[in-house]
Amino acid sequence: MDTICRVCDSTHLELAIDLGHQPWCNNFLKPEQVGQEPFYPLRVLYCHDCGTVQLDYTVKKEIMFGDHTYLSGVTKSLSNHFKNVAHEIDDRFFKDTPNKSVLDIGSNDGTQLKHFQALGYDVLGVESSKTTAKIAQDAGVPTVNDFFNLDVVKRLDRKFHAINAAGVFFHLEELHSVTEGIREALEDNGVFVVQFLYMKRIVDNLAFDQIYHEHLLYYNLNTIEVLLNRHGLSMFDAYLSPIHGGSIIGFVTHQGQKMPSDRLEKMRQAEVEEKSNEFSTYLDFAKRIEQMKVDNLAYLDKAKQEGKTVWGFGAPVKGNTMLNYFGVGTNHLDYLVEKNELRRELYSPGMHIPIVIEKELTELPDIYYVLAWNFKKEILANNQHLIDKGIEFYFPVNPQEI
Ligand SMILES: [Zn+2]
Incomplete structure (x- = not known):
């Protein structure tokens, strides 16, 4: 590849992880924008000279950071x-x-x-x-x-x-x-x-x-x-x-x-x-990601077959990488339940899952598929009353304790 390392300028880069073509994951869509969003390659390259892993494809920063809706005060x-x-x-x-x-x-x-x-x-x-x-x-x-x-x-x-x-x-x-x-x-x-x-x-x-x-x-x-x-x-x-x-x-x-x-x-x-x-560590990582897709789809398919309703918990930006790579859309998740009200009535990029606001819910699913897994402790603590009612919280990623 003729890409240049963003850190050390080396041209000695090699593909490590290929997540296919994905939309810009912060591009939550208004109803009229659904299906109009562009897709870009999402590939991770490894630099053999300095060891930095990096994307080769850059979505213009004016597109990505001109007017984002992430507010750090929310959580x-x-x-x-x-x-x-x-x-x-x-x-x-x-x-x-x-x-x-x-x-x-x-x-x-x-x-x-x-x-x-x-x-x-x-x-x-x-x-x-x-x-x-x-x-x-x-x-x-x-x-x-x-x-x-x-x-x-x-x-x-x-x-x-x-x-x-x-x-x-x-x-x-x-x-x-x-x-x-x-x-x-x-x-x-x-x-x-x-x-x-x-x-x-x-x-x-x-x-x-x-x-x-x-x-x-x-x-x-x-x-x-x-x-x-x-x-x-x-x-x-x-x-x-x-x-x-x-x-x-x-x-x-x-x-x-x-x-x-x-x-x-x-x-x-x-x-x-x-x-x-x-x-070698990154090649191994790529293989484990493929297996994770197989495992997650098996879990979600089984839940569907059993007639359970599954909603996403959180509509974090990063969740879209997982949803798009797994191919998980409204066939598996009816809604993404989100706290951030700036995302009200929007749809997730790529998979087009509608977003609903947590405090405005009038019903509940059987299973929450937790996309905001990095707040695991906080989520489990805040939702003990739902867990007591029998609602399952499934974490696709289970972070080790620090
Ligand atoms: Zn480098």
């Missing part, structure tokens, strides 16, 4: 996570820093920055979605409505003590401009907190639904460090958090500033021992 566990992150950064690094400041890249509705404001920080968000940026601004969180990159940093012409990027680093089409921008905007003694889905966990948990067009890159520690080092930054600490089913919270500074922590060294070592950055 409670995410909001708690944002609060914890703000406190951790402050306690560990900037407790006594005067005039402390923080920049949040992909700041969404400002949920993260509000927690920093409460700790006395001068905050700034950069958010590409117009609707979402306005929600943040209206809530008193200064927000630039743009795609973060080096040009934006030059225009801002200021530096920050802390920079946070949660769940945005795999989206980046302008990877090098963004990383360069972070280095430029980071104070000499500043700390950049990078939060990303941990590919090693995705593989271990068989959570292949995390693969979708918005996620251009899938990192392990080893591979994100290749990128950071290339831009004069280095990681000095990291740990695994349960957020999104398993994310790394990594702490980064200018190169040569800090020694790596013991726990970071241990995680690096585990990647080597478990061959997490080797091609």
Whole structure:
């Protein structure tokens, strides 16, 4: 293939996982749009030089991030996570820093920055979605409505003590401009907190639904460090958090500033021992995904034959990868039940399953097929009354505890 590695520019790439042609998975459809949505290849390639796994096909970022409907304030566990992150950064690094400041890249509705404001920080968000940026601004969180990159940093012409990027680093089409921008905007003694889905966990948990067009890159520690080092930054600490089913919270500074922590060294070592950055691991992953399709269709077919009603629980963006790859549509699931009211009366892209809002339900299914599996604990706790009534909650992905 003549594709170039997004991280190291190598042309030595090889197909690892092929999920067929899929619609852009955040493209929830109005009734009149059903069947009109475009499909794009969803293929994961492995770079034999730096080990980074990545999509070869890029859906334009203006299509994907111009006006998304994902609001980070919606779920409670995410909001708690944002609060914890703000406190951790402050306690560990900037407790006594005067005039402390923080920049949040992909700041969404400002949920993260509000927690920093409460700790006395001068905050700034950069958010590409117009609707979402306005929600943040209206809530008193200064927000630039743009795609973060080096040009934006030059225009801002200021530096920050802390920079946070949660769940945005795999989206980046302008990877090098963004990383360069972070280095430029980071104070000499500043700390950049990078939060990303941990590919090693995705593989271990068989959570292949995390693969979708918005996620251009899938990192392990080893591979994100290749990128950071290339831009004069280095990681000095990291740990695994349960957020999104398993994310790394990594702490980064200018190169040569800090020694790596013991726990970071241990995680690096585990990647080597478990061959997490080797091609064979991804080929094996692809085979396990195929088997998962067979198993899930068998389960859903059996439920149908027994006359049971099955609805999807949650209409998360990632759920569409699974539904489209499995070929699960209204033949198996009558509805997707969702909390986010921005998705009211929309249809899932590709499989066209109608979305209904959880609190407006007047009846219940026999089985909930849980697409929002990353909130397993929260979902089971909130729905004990339904489980007591005999409603089954089926989790296609069962994440290991962290
Ligand atoms: Zn590479």
